[in-house]
Amino acid sequence: MTHTPVRRRSTRAPLKAVTATAVSLAVLAGGAYAAGLGPFDRRSDALDPAAAAQARAFLDDWSAGRYDSAAARTTHPARAQDVLRSFTSGLDIEKPRLTTGSVERADDGTVRVPYTAKMPVKGLGTWTYTSRVPLREANGAWKVDWALELVHPHLSDKAKFRLEREDTSPPEVADRNGKSLVGDEYPSLQPLLARMAGADGKPRGAIRLVDRVTGQTSGTEATFGMRPGKESGRATKTTLDAAWQAAADQALAAESGGRNASLVAVRIDNGEILALANSPTTGFNRAASGTYAPGSTWKIVTSSALLLKNAVTPDTVVDCPKYLTVGKEFHNVETSEFHGATFRKDFMESCNTAFISLRGKLGDTETGEVARTYFGVGQEWHVGIPSYDGSVPVPKDETEKAAAMIGQGRIQANPLIMASVTATAASGRFHQPTILPDAEDRTSTTALPQSVVAQLKTMMRDTVTEGTAHVLADLPGDIGAKTGTAEVSEDEPNNGWLVARRGNVAVACVVEQGVTGGGSAGPILHHLLSAVPEDPS
Missing domain, CATH: 3.10.450.100 (NTF2-like; domain 1)
Structure with missing residues (x-):
């Protein structure tokens, strides 16, 4: 500049x-x-x-x-x-x-x-x-x-110039309460500090006009590598919460088993990001920029589309067989089956075949329109750091449409997107996720009807108490969740997903090659929610 x-x-x-x-x-x-x-x-x-x-x-x-x-x-x-x-x-x-x-x-x-x-x-x-x-x-x-x-x-007899270079230490970044986020306690954040401070990782400095006698600065002629309007030495305030961030990093370190994993926690009422963590902590920020098939966590969006048009109710019987062929054979995790199951049971047990059997209830573009209109997925987000904001392409054929019903095919998301989806399902209103308080918001969405929100919340709560997210059942509070298992290829283990909401916080976690969501992402979110029992102020 x-x-x-x-x-x-x-x-x-x-x-x-x-x-x-x-x-x-x-x-x-x-x-x-x-x-x-x-x-x-x-x-x-x-x-x-x-x-x-x-x-x-x-x-x-x-x-x-x-x-x-x-x-x-x-x-x-x-x-x-x-x-x-x-x-x-x-x-x-x-x-x-x-x-x-x-x-x-x-x-x-x-x-x-x-x-x-x-x-x-x-x-x-x-x-x-x-x-x-x-x-x-x-x-x-x-x-x-x-x-x-x-x-x-x-330049004059009274004034000269002085070049000031800021040291190479990380820029000062603080959490929502002013606590510094620079240090070993928050390893996932260290590669992102320059981005959050607006310096883009570049060296910082300024040319000052100073008094020749007193050395006092009387003006700034040029600044380099600093966020416009930000004074050198002042901490950049974020939406993050130091306690949640530290707990997120610790949960990944303790429970990821050395696998690539990431998680995000957001406030439900306004979309502010409370924690964002990656394992390993260096390199690619998969939590916000990763591109993954969301697997069965996407059934939150699919269910919303079905409930919005009254295609089903939680009590509608939707059979759950072991296998269903739509161009190719689809099956449930561990080839489970539930004959005479209700839609609530299908959601709780994450029954792929039941959801795929309902594909004729939705038009080819309908799930993508619901994702964009109600959940903001695929719109342009301005988070405050680089992010990937999701993609829900129109299916090319019936096989791809069947896969899309269960978060496979060409649907792509990441923990930031799925934490936001979970927050929207909990409140009914999409709030663009942000990590900086002054981040721009150009999104435009419609609120979910409260009847749909109530049904989603009940089914997610049942998934914890009776279904595939039982790993969280021993934790206090009204926790709702959804597991996900996403196929990567025939030669690699599945990715494991888990999303959850408690109080005013929604969280999402993915573990690469984690096989199942409950078995891989479950212990990570259990560790996190145990470490931070209270919602941030």
Whole structure:
């Protein structure tokens, strides 16, 4: 980010622009310049060709680091050489790129050549500003009329510049209550701190205008790698909760068994992310950017679509056979079967064949429309860090439609999406997940009818007390959940999923090659919810 300072009013006579043609610096043999030679347009400086050539020669010598040659073209060579060298070297400017404009002449004969300076500050970025080179004619020759202001309009006998580089330690990031999130206690966050602080992982620094006597800062000329409007040294506040974040990292470390896994916890009432954790803690942020088939956790969305159009009720009998063939053979986990089961029982036991048998109740685009309209899946989210926001493609054929009913096929999600789906099912209202309080929200959704919400909550509670999420049954509170087992390929074990809601918090966890949700993700969420029995304020 650069800042072009406001020009100070000159006390000299008004200047007249001769032309508006911009030209670039050119180097001639031996460093000498002549009007009309090289790439310069002879007409652009027709009134003062020698003055224009001298200004360009001065700027080119400066940009090339020939400070003695540049200084020799001025009215005060010794002073000029010292200032040019200290300004360029002291601010770690690698090689100035100086582009001249057209000559300006005042009524009193004074000549100036405006220029644009692009100053690449080593390792930080480019500082851009504009200034003018004044020239004076004496004894038939033009000289640069030396003044500090020609180097930069704010450089003076009273003010100079100072380059400040921030150290390479992680940017300061705090949780919702102001507690620092920098440290070993929150290993999953350390790769994300720069992103959350708005620095994009780049070095940070600034060029300050300071008083030559007191050293006090009077202004900032340029900032690099810092979030616009954010002052250096101030912590970036997030929506995270330190207790939940620490517990999430500890749960993955203790229960993931060395497998790739991730989890997310969000507030149900507003979508704020309370914890986001990955195992391993370095590298790819699979919790928010991963692309997984959500498996049977997606049955929350499928059930919503069916309930919305009154295609079923929880008490509708939907048989659950071991196998069902729709282009290919589908089966239940461990080939379980429940003859005469109700839809509630099918949900509790995560019966694939029962859900697939209901595919004719929904149009090809209906599940995707429900996912987008009510759950915000597939809309553009602005979380505050990079995220993948889900995809629910229209099925290409009946086999793919059957797979989509159970969260397979080409449906893709991640723990952030499924935590949000769980939160929406619990409250009826989608809230875009955010990790920064000021994150933009461009989503547009419709609230689920409360009758649908009530049915989903009951079925998710029954899944804990009597169904596949029984791993959470011993925990206090009104916990509802849904397990998921997602096929990856014929050669790899299934991914295990579990989503749950308790109080004002919704959580989601995936374990790669975890085989079953209850067996792999279950212990992780049990550990997490045991460690943080209270909802965050």
